[in-house]
Amino acid sequence: MMNPEADVLPFGEAERDFSSVDKARVVEALSRVLPPNTLMYETEDLRPYECDGLAAYRALPLVVALPTTEAQVVEVLRICHELDVPVVARGAGTGLSGGALPHTRGVLLSLARFNRILALDPLARTAVVQPGVRNLAISEAAAPYGLYYAPDPSSQIACTIGGNVAENAGGVHCLKYGLTVHNLLCVRGVTIEGEIVEIGSHAPDSAGYDLLALATGSEGMLVVVTEVTVKLVPKPQLAQCVLAAFDDVVRAGEAVARIIAAGIIPAGLEMMDQPATAAVEEFVRAGYPLDAKAILLCEADGTPEEVAEEIERVRAVLEGSGATEIRVSRDEAERLRFWAGRKAAFPAAGRLSPDYYCMDGTIPRKRLGEMLTAIQAMEGRYGLRCMNVFHAGDGNLHPLILFDANQADEFERAEAFGAEILELSVALGGTITGEHGVGLEKINQMCSQFTTAEVRQFFRVKAAFDPPGLLNPGKAIPTLNRCAEYGRMRVSRDHVPYPDLPRF
Amino acid sequence: MTAIEALWRERVRAAAAAGTPLCLRGGGSKDFYGREAGGDVFELRANTGVVAYEPTELVVTVRGGTPLAELEALLAAQNQFLAFEPPHFGPAATVAGCVAAGLAGPRRMSQGAVRDFVLGVKMLDGRGELLSFGGQVMKNVAGYDVSRLVAGSLGTLGIVLEVSLKVLPRPVAEATLRFEMDEAGAIERMNAWGGQPLPVSATLWQAGVLHLRLSGADAAVRAACARLGGERIDDATAAVLWQSVREHAHEAFALAPGESLWRLAVPTTAPALGLPGRQVMEWGGGLRWLAGPADAAVVRARAAAVGGHATCFRGGDRRGAVFHPLAASVATLHHRLKKAFDPAGILNPGRLYAEF
Numbered sequence: 001m002m003n004p005e006a007d008v009l010p011f012g013e014a015e016r017d018f019s020s021v022d023k024a025r026v027v028e029a030l031s032r033v034l035p036p037n038t039l040m041y042e043t044e045d046l047r048p049y050e051c052d053g054l055a056a057y058r059a060l061p062l063v064v065a066l067p068t069t070e071a072q073v074v075e076v077l078r079i080c081h082e083l084d085v086p087v088v089a090r091g092a093g094t095g096l097s098g099g100a101l102p103h104t105r106g107v108l109l110s111l112a113r114f115n116r117i118l119a120l121d122p123l124a125r126t127a128v129v130q131p132g133v134r135n136l137a138i139s140e141a142a143a144p145y146g147l148y149y150a151p152d153p154s155s156q157i158a159c160t161i162g163g164n165v166a167e168n169a170g171g172v173h174c175l176k177y178g179l180t181v182h183n184l185l186c187v188r189g190v191t192i193e194g195e196i197v198e199i200g201s202h203a204p205d206s207a208g209y210d211l212l213a214l215a216t217g218s219e220g221m222l223v224v225v226t227e228v229t230v231k232l233v234p235k236p237q238l239a240q241c242v243l244a245a246f247d248d249v250v251r252a253g254e255a256v257a258r259i260i261a262a263g264i265i266p267a268g269l270e271m272m273d274q275p276a277t278a279a280v281e282e283f284v285r286a287g288y289p290l291d292a293k294a295i296l297l298c299e300a301d302g303t304p305e306e307v308a309e310e311i312e313r314v315r316a317v318l319e320g321s322g323a324t325e326i327r328v329s330r331d332e333a334e335r336l337r338f339w340a341g342r343k344a345a346f347p348a349a350g351r352l353s354p355d356y357y358c359m360d361g362t363i364p365r366k367r368l369g370e371m372l373t374a375i376q377a378m379e380g381r382y383g384l385r386c387m388n389v390f391h392a393g394d395g396n397l398h399p400l401i402l403f404d405a406n407q408a409d410e411f412e413r414a415e416a417f418g419a420e421i422l423e424l425s426v427a428l429g430g431t432i433t434g435e436h437g438v439g440l441e442k443i444n445q446m447c448s449q450f451t452t453a454e455v456r457q458f459f460r461v462k463a464a465f466d467p468p469g470l471l472n473p474g475k476a477i478p479t480l481n482r483c484a485e486y487g488r489m490r491v492s493r494d495h496v497p498y499p500d501l502p503r504f
Numbered sequence: 505m506t507a508i509e510a511l512w513r514e515r516v517r518a519a520a521a522a523g524t525p526l527c528l529r530g531g532g533s534k535d536f537y538g539r540e541a542g543g544d545v546f547e548l549r550a551n552t553g554v555v556a557y558e559p560t561e562l563v564v565t566v567r568g569g570t571p572l573a574e575l576e577a578l579l580a581a582q583n584q585f586l587a588f589e590p591p592h593f594g595p596a597a598t599v600a601g602c603v604a605a606g607l608a609g610p611r612r613m614s615q616g617a618v619r620d621f622v623l624g625v626k627m628l629d630g631r632g633e634l635l636s637f638g639g640q641v642m643k644n645v646a647g648y649d650v651s652r653l654v655a656g657s658l659g660t661l662g663i664v665l666e667v668s669l670k671v672l673p674r675p676v677a678e679a680t681l682r683f684e685m686d687e688a689g690a691i692e693r694m695n696a697w698g699g700q701p702l703p704v705s706a707t708l709w710q711a712g713v714l715h716l717r718l719s720g721a722d723a724a725v726r727a728a729c730a731r732l733g734g735e736r737i738d739d740a741t742a743a744v745l746w747q748s749v750r751e752h753a754h755e756a757f758a759l760a761p762g763e764s765l766w767r768l769a770v771p772t773t774a775p776a777l778g779l780p781g782r783q784v785m786e787w788g789g790g791l792r793w794l795a796g797p798a799d800a801a802v803v804r805a806r807a808a809a810v811g812g813h814a815t816c817f818r819g820g821d822r823r824g825a826v827f828h829p830l831a832a833s834v835a836t837l838h839h840r841l842k843k844a845f846d847p848a849g850i851l852n853p854g855r856l857y858a859e860f
Contacts (some may be wrong), residue, residue: 007746068615079636123773127701146700147699167645174643181620182620195835197831201812202811204612204613205656205769206695206769207827208835208856209838209859210619210653217647222648260559260561278717303727305726360645362641364561364563364641381555394642395643396642396643429641431644431646434644434645436645442646453634454647457635457650458647459632461841465837465839497513
């Protein structure tokens with residue numbers, strides 16, 4: 001008789017205790033395989049790695065390893081496997097969910113020196129790159145051939161492709177062009193056991209299970225990526241943007257549904273409510289109508305003929321949906337001005353309020369109005385303001401809850417406010433995270449989205465790649481013991497790394 | 505939990521306890537595909553129905569046993585479709601079978617594969633646990649992406665009870681152009697077109713003729729036709745052509761006794777393969793079908809040499825290797841994943857690989 005509970009993994013029930021890891025022994029073992037300038041273990045050298053883009057969480061690793069070759073990665077992982085030491089892989093550290101937060105008893109494995117584009121084949125439309133290559137650098141290298149890499153997370157000037165794979169990064173164009181998972185051909189990586197695995201290929205598919213889909217978005221918990229092959233696509237000849245104003249947020253939400261119902265898949269479809277519009281207008285002077293309760297940005301791209309046709313169809317839908325004002329960008333400068341405000345939403349929140357807390361839930365589009373109404377009620381209940389920016393095309397919300405941590409209990413109220421939004425996202429048929437990842441930030445809310453059986457299954461998947469549970473332990477998937485707890489972190493203006501990076 | 509789910513859960517639990525292999529079967533339209541799998545036949549057709557469909561959400565959630573044709577008719581009524589154009593291979597094809605087989609049709613290179621459209625699944629694993637992964641929204645990074653892993657796993661990881669698929673509006677306009685061209689010329693031309701902003705939605709090269717389908721906005725299709733030249737074939741003939749390729753009803757896929765059909769997925773720029781047999785090339789050069797009396801070892805070696813893999817799709821020895829052998833490190837991950845989902849090894853054992 002097979003007991004369904006019999007094959008439960010110990011590290012899925014409670015977090016493993018790594019307190020017995022011996023730093024001197026780890027340093028000694030790693031120094032045998034890493035040149036001196038690629039291994040750091042003095043506190044002042046570790047400090048730059050203590051957090052990622054979610055700076056409210058900080059921890060110092062035991063050591064930082066900066067390998068330069070795949071052979072060194074293999075050696076580092078074999079040693080960590082043998083000595084039973086946690087490993088946290090890190091790219092540029094721009095992630096917003098604490099996924100690259102170091103383990104205090106572990107090795108922080110930086111792939112920063114894997115920063116070369118190895119091959120670019122314009123005919124096959126592929127680029128083979130090392131994981132530390134920046135997202136935008138791929139598109140820049142492909143530009144002379146009229147090609148680009150489609151996923152464009154807002155931090156694309158800094159974030160690396162290795163991190164994009166780990167988080168399944170999105171961007172404002174993913175409704176039409178897909179997420180990272182739709183734009184990869186092959187990932188080469190190393191398991192904790194030091195095995196090199198080629199996942200995917202340069203062919204359209206591979207034999208066996210789709211491990212490429214599984215590895216994408218696995219938050220560094222399954223394999224350490226050492227090489228990525230991405231698809232490149234032809235750069236659209238032209239892009240044009242429509243800005244529409246509405247005197248009611250629910251009506252703006254309905255307009256989004258009507259655009260989709262008309263059979264249009266815009267290159268971008270974004271929405272901002274009045275508080276967000278007012279905040280960014282003050283900041284970047286994009287010329288947004290300030291009396292509107294909501295504005296929509298809808299972008300068309302393609303050949304000039306295609307764009308002209310789509311813009312006319314979008315305009316007709318918006319007119320029929322009660323838009324109070326419609327503007328079509330007349331040139332590239334105006335198009336960029338339309339977008340400037342949207343892209344400045346996070347910095348604008350930072351100017352408006354000492355602290356803000358950004359959520360990342362995704363809900364079915366038709367529930368947008370319901371969600372906005374509920375958030376309005378929560379603002380009254382928690383006594384805090386919230387500005388809302390949405391990737392409306394795919395239902396991904398980024399409510400920014402404004403608070404001041406120096407005021408008594410404001411942080412606690414912001415936490416409770418955010419918790420209610422995430423719980424409502426799940427209740428409305430959505431998810432707690434659309435694109436920022438679970439990391440450490442949302443690990444407790446995973447418990448409200450998944451059952452015990454599903455959480456156990458996630459740990460079994462992890463164990464298939466990482467039997468001892470050493471890759472990024474304690475992230476993304478909550479142990480069942482942890483599910484009893486509940487906690488949340490804030491993003492403070494004072495502690496935001498890369499303050500100049502656009503965030504949307 | 506529905507009555508069927510409760511019933512099936514008990515059946516899987518009993519089979520796991522007894523170690524009895526189950527041979528999962530939907531409409532049976534793809535019985536020919538994969539290795540010969542033994543075990544008690546587990547009929548899955550009864551679990552039908554549309555759970556949710558909101559055209560403006562671009563998502564449909566259906567039960568696994570729902571006929572694929574029924575789902576496509578439902579979408580067509582709203583001017584939407586499954587953009588991966590899955591082959592049915594028979595009127596009884598089910599949605600779960602489509603996901604389990606993971607096969608896409610002519611539009612694959614422009615729109616994506618089955619897994620690209622899978623947003624979520626509800627499944628029964630080999631323990632008889634009812635599990636849901638993913639969801640009904642476009643963007644979702646909570647937890648490992650198990651729902652996409654299930655696509656193409658041929659029922660070896662779980663029974664698909666429900667699946668949520670992204671759907672898309674049908675293109676406003678389509679046109680098919682015909683060019684006479686040799687194989688090497690077609691490979692070169694298809695790749696060159698792929699790098700230009702053209703609305704190419706399908707390609708087909710066979711016996712010295714290249715067909716190119718364009719889909720998109722009316723103005724874009726017209727402009728592309730004017731630019732590319734070739735001979736435009738009438739829409740009705742084109743529709744029949746693409747349907748015949750999708751369903752392998754085209755004469756090029758017909759097999760004489762003793763012949764087999766091989767499917768080679770290769771980089772689009774792979775040169776002419778030079779293998780004996782009748783060839784059909786799709787997916788901008790990325791998919792090459794080979795019909796004839798092929799030698800398995802030769803075909804596999806050639807596919808591997810150009811960076812691809814070969815599947816004995818129809819007509820071969822189904823007790824031997826159907827799918828391309830896996831590299832040792834990747835095979836280890838497969839074995840462990842199979843164990844993670846089906847520790848007793850009762851779900852379609854051997855259908856994918858003999859070892860599991």
